[in-house]
Amino acid sequence: MLLVYICEDDPTQREYIETYIKSYIMIEDLDAKLVVSTDDPHMLIETVQKNLGSTGLYFIDVNLQTDMNGLELASKIRNIDTMGKIVFVTTHSELSYMTFTYKIEAMDYIIKGNTGELTGRIRDCVEVAFKRYLSDKGEKQDTFKYKVGNKIRTVNYSDIFFFESSSTPHKIIMHLEDTHIEFYGTIKDLEALGGDFCRCHKSFVVNKNNINYIDKSNKQVIMNNGEGCLVSVRGMKNLK
Template identity: 25%
Template sequence: MINVFLCEDEEMQLEYFRYQISQYIEENQKDARLVSARRDPEDTYNDAMKIGSQPSLFIIDIELPGFSMDGFQLVQKLEESRFPYWYVFLTAKSELAYKVFDYRLRIVDYLVKKPELFQKNEVSEEVINRFNAIFEQIEKERNKPPERIWISDKTSRTGIIVDQIIYVQTVKGKHSVEIYSTENNYITRKSIKEMEEILGNDFILISNFCIISKKHIKKVDAAKRIAYLTNGYECGISRRHIQEVLKICEVR
């Protein structure tokens, strides 16, 4: 079951999309339900926290004037939970549509709010096609086995889910690294450089001794050069790498 959340500040448009989403789910027999339709992004966030870690799709207006945050800021706040969430942005300005993909988030799609859409009582063909593509992509991601890296010792081989890795750090005095994940810690005889190549673009080197997951960054203190990560971890950032880390935070 996918929980669907809608956040739209205009009352008429909120009711329109509430109807469209509910009708689409019912008519296409999707394993989903609309659980929240709100104007205030704070209300959307609070509703999501009540649901917790269940898979959820958020359909959010980009511009939310008069409220404490806009659509981008709401998504960034939701991402701190590390729950399985997907996002679709609503916008009245087509020039903002492509901007949504600048953010390193699970953005599935966007919908441009065309005036002619709001003159119809039935679910429009355009909306049906967009929602078909959205749910198809979500189902693919849900059914896709998690990506793993494999480490070995003399007696066993362990697969570590990449999304669960928070950071990797060299073990002092040894040609080894320790991998810190949400589930456990692991030591393997590899270098930081080798781990950087294995883990790829979702991770960033913050010193000669440490790699962190971009997805697990909660905040960065530029003055102290510290990255605060999920699970309460803190990692020092070298002077050489601080600007690169701060750029990553700007687009999250």
Template identity: 30%
Template sequence: MSYPIIICEDNPIQLKKITTLVENYLLFHANFFNLSLAVQTPEEVLKYLKTSNSNNGVYILDIDLKSNIDGIDLASEIRSRDINGNIIFTTTHEEMAPTTLKRKVAAVGFIEKDQTVENYRDELYGTLEYIKKLIESSKEYPKQNFIFEIGNQIFNFDQSEVFSVESSPIPHQLVFSSKHGQYEFYGKLNALESKYSFLFRLNRSCLINPMNIQQVNFHSRDVLLKNGVTKKFSIGKATKLKHALLNL
């Protein structure tokens, strides 16, 4: 599977320059990316989005598109249709960078036009390589939902909502802590540790989700989770815990 690159630049000379740079990059990365669209108007991009069902696309956008839709407006529309899209802004308006943060379009790169072709190329290629690594990482560590049963009910939690799972004082029962509260169900920690790769064994009786760690004190061996609860870990877990956090 290859991921689409979409370019939108109203200036035909700039469009040709960016397109040529991308085509040269694709000589060595055609198996991962493909140039799907290179156009001058945001309307053409919107038309493409309606029919393409893009996922993890790369969008290289000029901010000032000389249209009633500017690059930030276009990025917002892209984000609503391709939630995992990777947006690169290319512009002479460096002062617009804070606006992209306020509008929550989550741009991966912000490349200035007013620089040499060589520097522009290096920034563009570096950003494309970074996007490639992001996509590869997302495939390497697929997201899992945490699912369990209580009586006749099945509960399904997004991975990001999971804080911890630990042994209950009641034999064979576990206590599950999430953003939405606590639940008790029958199960075994060892089975859950094997099933859910995102869980980390903090100690004999507790699994945690490293994604929801707020702070780690390696001196006192305390982990503070985002729900305000502190858990202890043994000195033997310190190195593994550091690796788990770095892998995030």
């Protein structure tokens, strides 16, 4: 589901944006939901953290009259939701260049004033964000998502060579071509990936597409990058 967030300190403006988005979602019957509409950036961040892994669309007033302006809020959101779609709504067109300074990669910068134009731009942003959400959803089977700290990362299945249990309890090491990434998880959970992934040992799940050869005498699977992982008798049968 596409989750929509609004942070605007003008109550009249906030209510207008909120009402229009709710109406548009209902009329178009979108798999989307307005989860929070507030003037408190801290409340918004807290809600985003509770919905880690979900796709977010954010409408943010640049000139928030709080201890955190809209650009700072957007920067914090970007650190949590790396794929989120951020839209700035403001009366200060001269501040648009600041989005580059903060490296936010905003989806749009809407200037308040003309109600008709505001409505049209909001509609366009929701429509585009939803299409991208559907596109990402369609590619979900080809990507693996994992959590590091408060961030959700994504890696293509094809880039994964194998997973192994870490010496650190409840952690997994993911082996890519030239790097290792550690995150919380269990081998049992990864076994459920199925498809090109096979549990070849109690401590290893291997991507069959990245196997170079199987060393039966040493009970090892040698990957295309030269790394090896253990394979049990049962795992050998699964790989065959």
